[in-house]
Amino acid sequence: MLDLIIRNARIADGSGMPCYHSHVGIKDGKIVKIAPFLPEEAKETIDAAGLTLTPGFIDSHSHDDFIMETVPGLEHKLTQGITSDITGMCGHSMAPLSLEYLEEGRRVYDTLCGKGVVKDYETRKDFPTYIAALPANFGPNVAFHIGHGTMRTAAMGFAQRRPTDREMGLMKDELRKAMEAGALGISFGLIYNPGVFSDTEECEELVKVAAEYGGDVTIHMRNENDRLLESVETVIRVVKETGIRCVISHHKAVKPANWGKSVKTLELIEKANEEGFDIFLDQYPYIASSTGLSSELPKEYLALPKDELLKAMRDPSERKKIVEIMCAGSSLEERFGNLMIGGSLAHPELSGLMVSEAAKILGRNEGETLLDVLLGDDLSTSEIKFGMCEEDVERIMAYPRTMTGTDGLWFPGAVGAHPRAFASFPRVLGHYVRERRVMSFEEAVRKMTSMPAAVYGLKGKGLIREGFDADLCLLDPDTIIDKADFKNWNAPCAGLKHVIVAGEVVVTDAVWNGKLKGTKLLRNW
Numbered sequence: 456m457l458d459l460i461i462r463n464a465r466i467a468d469g470s471g472m473p474c475y476h477s478h479v480g481i482k483d484g485k486i487v488k489i490a491p492f493l494p495e496e497a498k499e500t501i502d503a504a505g506l507t508l509t510p511g512f513i514d515s516h517s518h519d520d521f522i523m524e525t526v527p528g529l530e531h532k533l534t535q536g537i538t539s540d541i542t543g544m545c546g547h548s549m550a551p552l553s554l555e556y557l558e559e560g561r562r563v564y565d566t567l568c569g570k571g572v573v574k575d576y577e578t579r580k581d582f583p584t585y586i587a588a589l590p591a592n593f594g595p596n597v598a599f600h601i602g603h604g605t606m607r608t609a610a611m612g613f614a615q616r617r618p619t620d621r622e623m624g625l626m627k628d629e630l631r632k633a634m635e636a637g638a639l640g641i642s643f644g645l646i647y648n649p650g651v652f653s654d655t656e657e658c659e660e661l662v663k664v665a666a667e668y669g670g671d672v673t674i675h676m677r678n679e680n681d682r683l684l685e686s687v688e689t690v691i692r693v694v695k696e697t698g699i700r701c702v703i704s705h706h707k708a709v710k711p712a713n714w715g716k717s718v719k720t721l722e723l724i725e726k727a728n729e730e731g732f733d734i735f736l737d738q739y740p741y742i743a744s745s746t747g748l749s750s751e752l753p754k755e756y757l758a759l760p761k762d763e764l765l766k767a768m769r770d771p772s773e774r775k776k777i778v779e780i781m782c783a784g785s786s787l788e789e790r791f792g793n794l795m796i797g798g799s800l801a802h803p804e805l806s807g808l809m810v811s812e813a814a815k816i817l818g819r820n821e822g823e824t825l826l827d828v829l830l831g832d833d834l835s836t837s838e839i840k841f842g843m844c845e846e847d848v849e850r851i852m853a854y855p856r857t858m859t860g861t862d863g864l865w866f867p868g869a870v871g872a873h874p875r876a877f878a879s880f881p882r883v884l885g886h887y888v889r890e891r892r893v894m895s896f897e898e899a900v901r902k903m904t905s906m907p908a909a910v911y912g913l914k915g916k917g918l919i920r921e922g923f924d925a926d927l928c929l930l931d932p933d934t935i936i937d938k939a940d941f942k943n944w945n946a947p948c949a950g951l952k953h954v955i956v957a958g959e960v961v962v963t964d965a966v967w968n969g970k971l972k973g974t975k976l977l978r979n980w
């Protein structure tokens with residue numbers, strides 16, 4: 456007797472081949488039978504007439520490691536069809552933490568995970584300990600990268616220089632331990648503290664270690680606006696020198712002056728791929744990015760200790776200076792015109808408003824509004840910035856080696872966030888595939904399933920095949936659509952009937968039933 460039979464489904468099997476009709480039998484969490492005639496009995500049957508069955512989606516760029524120890528269900532992922540989460544991105548992972556630089560490490564976690572959320576050193580002293588200490592089950596499956604920034608903080612704090620031989624050795628040891636414990640590879644975040652202080656040589660040395668294990672590298676590049684092409688060229692150089700499989704994170708061209716540069720970046724990337732190298736991209740399907748609002752502050756102020764920075768932000772003459780530096784000669788309207796307040800706990804009424812709208816409500820100019828909101832939130836406000844154009848988003852999306860990744864982040868109790876955390880996958884299928892015809896449905900499903908499974912080496916995932924894991928989505932391609940936007944940031948999508956993890960239904964009509972069927976996906980090197 457089977458556990459579950461899904462009858463009469465139209466199947467997009469994840470390979471990109473045209474859909475076909477069949478029945479699918481599931482037992483012990485695996486797909487055991489795919490056949491047009493399936494006389495077996497099952498404990499449970501789903502009649503899927505009129506619906507399409509796909510492999511469960513793989514979020515190729517997730518930051519859920521920041522919250523999954525607090526909210527292991529990760530419901531916002533399950534309810535958009537995501538059954539596997541690739542975490543540890545942009546140079547940040549939840550281990551290692553060192554005693555030598557414990558304060559620095561905790562400071563990073565305060566900004567990433569919320570103040571005081573990460574307290575213990577014992578379970579984070581190295582990657583294997585962290586992985587072992589995590590609970591066995593989550594909503595979706597979870598896979599891990601080790602973050603270069605996290606390793607660097609543990610080895611040398613926030614030092615703004617090259618690592619010494621000893622520090623380099625510490626990082627390499629950590630990386631080896633992580634790879635042996637099942638990490639997929641290493642991630643870089645080259646705009647963040649402390650990744651921003653590393654040079655290409657340092658990165659390349661570490662990439663070589665990940666490559667020794669057959670691992671991958673994911674890179675949030677040094678620049679995604681005026682120096683976008685140079686950044687892509689540097690990545691390609693490192694890939695050619697190390698032979699590593701590489702994913703360029705959340706690929707985009709930011710600022711009107713750089714719109715259209717994706718033509719050239721894709722050309723460069725495709726040329727390297729034609730030469731036999733392996734470069735992939737991930738992308739979230741929006742023209743707006745999101746990060747901390749504090750990133751708008753001038754660098755020289757961000758380098759100050761926090762209490763001095765807050766003091767300067769309160770001082771009338773310093774405030775004026777900060778706003779002047781931020782504007783750098785452009786008008787307040789030009790400078791802040793594309794900026795939205797993401798989530799502000801101190802000012803929930805301003806969340807989801809453009810800074811200019813918030814300024815009108817507070818009766819201050821845009822620059823002062825930004826400073827006031829940041830002060831109220833103790834710098835933890837998030838921002839949403841409309842910096843990209845649709846042509847680039849669609850061009851990058853259509854590239855055969857682009858995967859969907861949410862890059863989303865949301866905290867329990869949040870009052871606002873970028874909707875990408877909740878709606879990226881339904882948005883690609885509904886808006887970009889059905890409405891905009893950027894690519895075929897089958898191709899989009901391939902890029903959400905078998906492609907990330909191959910890139911990240913997830914065995915038994917990403918295809919509807921006998922013997923593969925029964926992680927599945929049952930959806931209606933004619934109605935699936937994102938409902939979340941910048942105001943209703945956490946609205947569940949429409950058109951997704953069931954999500955199945957390890958052979959069990961966990962979501963029906965956008966409602967999670969509380970089951971934790973996902974496991975830790977560790978590479979066996």
Ligand SMILES: [Zn+2]
Nearest residue numbers: 545675704705
């Ligand atoms: Zn990033």
